[in-house]
Amino acid sequence: MKSYSRFLIRASVCVAASLAAAVSSGASADRPQVQAQLLDHAEMLCDNCFFGPSDYYFCFAADDKILIGYQRTPVLNWQDDSKNYLTKVHRQWKPWTAPGQTVPISYDDKHIWVTRADGKKVRLTQTYSRDVFTHNDRCRDAVRAKSH
DSSP: OHHHHHHHHHHHHHHHHHHHHHHHHHHHHTSOEEEEEEEEEEEEOOTTOEEEEEEEEEEEEETTEEEEEEEEEEEEOSSOTTOOGGGGTOGGGSOOOOSSSEEEEEEOSSEEEEEOTTSOEEEEEEOOSOOOOSSOHHHHHHHHHHHO
16 A cells, blocks of 8 residues: 555656646747837836835837836835835845847736846736836837727
8 A cells, every 4th residue: 555655646746747847838938039129118216115116117119019018116215216225135126227229028918028137037017007108109009009
C-alpha cells in the first residue's frame, strides 16, 4: 500500500509540473511582442499625499493599434511633489520612463508589458476610460472610440 501511494504522489507531482510548464510557456506565447512608438504620456500625480497613488498613462502605436495603459504607484509625499519617498525602499514603485521614442512592448487584451532600464518588466493596465492626452489626437480618438 505504501509503494502504491508513493507512486501516486510522484505521478501527481509530475503531471502538475508538466501542466504548469505548459500553462506558463503558453501565456507569454500568446502576447505579441512588437516595437511600439510612444505617442504621448500623461501624469495624474498625488500632490501632498500620505500613501496615495499616482497614475502614469502611456499611449502607444503598435502595429495598426493604439494601446493605452496606466501604471499606478503608491506615493509617500508630504512636502515635495517631485519626490516619492517610497522608492528608496521599493524600487519597483518607481514610475516607468520611456528610454526613447520607440520601445519594445508585449500586450494582451488587459495589459501592456514594458521593460525598465534595469531589465525588469513593468505591467501597465489597459484602459480607455479617461481622456488625459492633450498632445495627440490619435490617442484621444482611441479613447473616444472605445468609450462609445
